[in-house]
Amino acid sequence: MGRILALVIKELLALLRDPKGRMVLIGPPILQLFVFSYAATLEVSNVRIGVLDRDDGLWSAELLQRLDASDTFAEIVPVDGVQAIDRLIDQRQVIAVLHLGPAFSRDLMAGTDATVQLLLDGRRSNAAQIVEGYVRRLLSDLNRDARARAGLPAIPEDPLVVRHWFNPTLEYQWFTVPSLLAMLTMLMGLIVTSLSVARERELGTFDQLLVSPLTPAQILAGKSLPPLLVGLFHGTVFLLAAIFFFGVPFTGSLALLYGSLVVYLAAVIGIGLFISSLSATQQQAILGSFLFAAPAVLLSGFATPVENMPEWLQTATLINPLRHFLVIVKGLFLKDMPLETVAASALPLALIAIVTLGTAAWLFRRRMG
Amino acid sequence: MRRFLALTRKEALQVGRDPSSILIAFVLPLILLFLFGYGVSLDATSIRVGLVLPSSEDADDLAAALTASDGIVVVTARDRRQLTGALVAGDIRGIVVIPENFRAGDPIQVLTDGSEPNTARFVENYVRGIVQGWNASTPGRPSPPGIVIEARYWFNPGLESRHFLVPGSIALVMALIGTLLTALVVSREWERGTMEAMLATPVSPVELLLGKFVPYLLLGLGSMAICTMLAVWLFGVPLRGSILALVAISAAFLVPALGQGLIISALSKNQFVASQLALLSGFLPATLLSGFIFEIDSMPEVIQWITFVVPARYLIPSLQTVFLAGDIWPLFLGDIAAMLAIGAVFMGLAANATRKRLA
Numbered sequence: 001m002g003r004i005l006a007l008v009i010k011e012l013l014a015l016l017r018d019p020k021g022r023m024v025l026i027g028p029p030i031l032q033l034f035v036f037s038y039a040a041t042l043e044v045s046n047v048r049i050g051v052l053d054r055d056d057g058l059w060s061a062e063l064l065q066r067l068d069a070s071d072t073f074a075e076i077v078p079v080d081g082v083q084a085i086d087r088l089i090d091q092r093q094v095i096a097v098l099h100l101g102p103a104f105s106r107d108l109m110a111g112t113d114a115t116v117q118l119l120l121d122g123r124r125s126n127a128a129q130i131v132e133g134y135v136r137r138l139l140s141d142l143n144r145d146a147r148a149r150a151g152l153p154a155i156p157e158d159p160l161v162v163r164h165w166f167n168p169t170l171e172y173q174w175f176t177v178p179s180l181l182a183m184l185t186m187l188m189g190l191i192v193t194s195l196s197v198a199r200e201r202e203l204g205t206f207d208q209l210l211v212s213p214l215t216p217a218q219i220l221a222g223k224s225l226p227p228l229l230v231g232l233f234h235g236t237v238f239l240l241a242a243i244f245f246f247g248v249p250f251t252g253s254l255a256l257l258y259g260s261l262v263v264y265l266a267a268v269i270g271i272g273l274f275i276s277s278l279s280a281t282q283q284q285a286i287l288g289s290f291l292f293a294a295p296a297v298l299l300s301g302f303a304t305p306v307e308n309m310p311e312w313l314q315t316a317t318l319i320n321p322l323r324h325f326l327v328i329v330k331g332l333f334l335k336d337m338p339l340e341t342v343a344a345s346a347l348p349l350a351l352i353a354i355v356t357l358g359t360a361a362w363l364f365r366r367r368m369g
Numbered sequence: 370m371r372r373f374l375a376l377t378r379k380e381a382l383q384v385g386r387d388p389s390s391i392l393i394a395f396v397l398p399l400i401l402l403f404l405f406g407y408g409v410s411l412d413a414t415s416i417r418v419g420l421v422l423p424s425s426e427d428a429d430d431l432a433a434a435l436t437a438s439d440g441i442v443v444v445t446a447r448d449r450r451q452l453t454g455a456l457v458a459g460d461i462r463g464i465v466v467i468p469e470n471f472r473a474g475d476p477i478q479v480l481t482d483g484s485e486p487n488t489a490r491f492v493e494n495y496v497r498g499i500v501q502g503w504n505a506s507t508p509g510r511p512s513p514p515g516i517v518i519e520a521r522y523w524f525n526p527g528l529e530s531r532h533f534l535v536p537g538s539i540a541l542v543m544a545l546i547g548t549l550l551t552a553l554v555v556s557r558e559w560e561r562g563t564m565e566a567m568l569a570t571p572v573s574p575v576e577l578l579l580g581k582f583v584p585y586l587l588l589g590l591g592s593m594a595i596c597t598m599l600a601v602w603l604f605g606v607p608l609r610g611s612i613l614a615l616v617a618i619s620a621a622f623l624v625p626a627l628g629q630g631l632i633i634s635a636l637s638k639n640q641f642v643a644s645q646l647a648l649l650s651g652f653l654p655a656t657l658l659s660g661f662i663f664e665i666d667s668m669p670e671v672i673q674w675i676t677f678v679v680p681a682r683y684l685i686p687s688l689q690t691v692f693l694a695g696d697i698w699p700l701f702l703g704d705i706a707a708m709l710a711i712g713a714v715f716m717g718l719a720a721n722a723t724r725k726r727l728a
Contacts, residue, residue: 159500
């Protein structure tokens with residue numbers, strides 16, 4: 001026990017002695033949490049839309065006013081003619097152009113179908129689709145009001161009664177901040193661990209460790225505990241920021257969160273040590289962890305849902321600890337997730353940890369033999 | 370000039386002999402783009418949605434309409450309580466509740482998983498579309514006249530998210546390798562002391578940096594070529610612009626990206642700090658602050674200012690344009706100018722940092 005402790009202290013010193021290394025551990029992760037929490041939103045606001053108004057009537061004026069009043073659009077760009085549409089969209093000056101024909105107001109008041117054209121920039125298809133949704137909603141409200149004004153029979157109400165559970169107003173940050181907690185903790189833990197063995201190997205000090213009286217299991221423990229402490233520190237800082245700064249509700253159990261965080265970190269550390277024990281130089285270790293981290297982040301369900309991936313890739317993401325921990329962390333923040341559901345996601349994490357840590361220990365032992 | 374050529378030759382040989390540079394420049398982009406191309410998709414095809422279905426003729430009819438649609442996979446139950454656990458676990462993304470004694474036109478309740486706002490909104494809109502369509506098609510309920518919206522998506526009429534995500538992913542891969550390549554390789558030289566040895570010769574820091582820059586620029590363009598081939602041949606993304614424009618845009622982007630790597634390597638003492646900084650200042654901003662997935666216009670103003678110095682922010686619109694729209698030079702030239710300006714500042718800072726290290 002004393003030996004492991006000595007090794008842990010030595011590892012922590014190696015990590016924290018260098019002021020730049022210390023800075024990198026504390027400053028950037030917190031900065032990132034803040035910048036990315038505000039940046040990562042799939043809501044669309046403040047975009048520019050062009051309007052070609054050939055109607056110039058009562059209802060087109062009303063529509064322009066409503067577009068202007070909405071948060072989605074920062075600016076309504078008047079379009080002179082059909083020829084001007086190309087240039088505006090091509091050069092990305094507007095995300096979409098709404099084209100109102102000369103009979104727009106007349107058709108609306110008469111209660112016949114009024115046709116409008118909406119041209120959208122398909123290079124930004126995701127944002128453009130969201131803009132299309134906004135415009136559709138605006139126009140359907142406009143239609144309802146026009147029919148009421150003209151004394152025409154009302155159109156049926158929306159047939160759906162929608163309730164968003166766990167996040168009634170669909171606050172985007174309630175999704176982003178817990179996800180970033182999981183993501184940033186993984187990135188830091190991975191780099192810290194994957195370098196620890198590779199650096200010693202490159203410098204030749206790893207062989208000294210191996211010839212010391214320490215057993216491979218003790219070396220493994222000594223190498224795993226410091227990143228675990230670093231990860232718990234990051235997790236705590238992010239948790240406090242999420243609850244007290246961003247106001248994300250935490251409905252689940254703290255004990256479950258910390259319990260599953262330890263299992264998650266064990267899985268991340270296992271992967272880091274596995275990469276580390278395979279690489280002969282620091283550079284290989286860094287590359288290895290990048291090669292793991294970049295897909296792990298993008299294929300975790302954070303940016304796009306896992307369900308959208310092809311079947312074989314969904315199966316491959318089962319070895320991605322972030323994917324499982326995202327379920328847990330969002331569940332504990334927003335859904336008051338019960339123990340058995342948390343355990344269902346923690347189990348694969350534990351398996352990943354056991355396999356990777358076991359393999360890393362085996363690789364250490366093989367090097368000794 | 371001769372000295373510069375000799376330096377470039379030396380660096381090129383060094384790159385050619387170092388397997389890790391080749392790995393970063395050619396193998397890494399292949400693997401990453403392959404995974405991104407398949408994995409990052411906004412086209413919902415199998416979002417699972419629960420359905421509470423009482424026994425009634427109209428309810429069965431609507432259920433058939435929901436099941437037949439190809440955007441969602443329907444999981445049916447008789448009682449809501451059977452589905453709420455699955456919603457908490459994230460196994461389903463929403464629950465559609467058809468009330469007892471349901472008749473066409475009656476309101477329907479939809480519960481979504483708000484912990485994923487984007488998917489929640491998708492479920493809401495998707496179900497609304499189906500229900501409205503089904504209501505309108507039931508006899509005796511003619512659809513009222515309204516505003517018909519003819520929406521047309523230029524450059525990507527089929528709305529395939531892969532078409533705009535793959536060019537974005539290429540930008541991401543380029544940002545990652547451009548910065549990582551120089552940051553790692555050069556910081557290793559600092560660590561081993563070979564940079565100091567070079568600086569002790571009559572070579573000036575600027576010459577030394579330029580000597581490093583040229584081979585890595587070529588290497589970066591090489592990985593761009595690989596990414597493009599993968600995009601066009603494997604993922605079927607059209608390349609409507611010219612190769613010339615593609616090369617000009619990529620080369621302009623590599624100036625700030627490599628410059629950033631050189632600054633990082635000169636400032637950080639070791640590969641650990643260098644790799645961290647490359648990840649933090651290169652890859653993550655390129656993912657989140659570039660307009661790749663998240664619209665820059667929608668971010669708070671302070672963050673919008675930060676995006677102005679993220680080179681990927683200029684690369685992504687140009688790349689999406691050259692692939693999907695064609696050669697629109699006024700757009701390219703603005704982006705290229707911005708990237709070169711940032712590049713010039715970064716290179717100046719890199720030269721400065723290199724000189725300082727000697728003192």
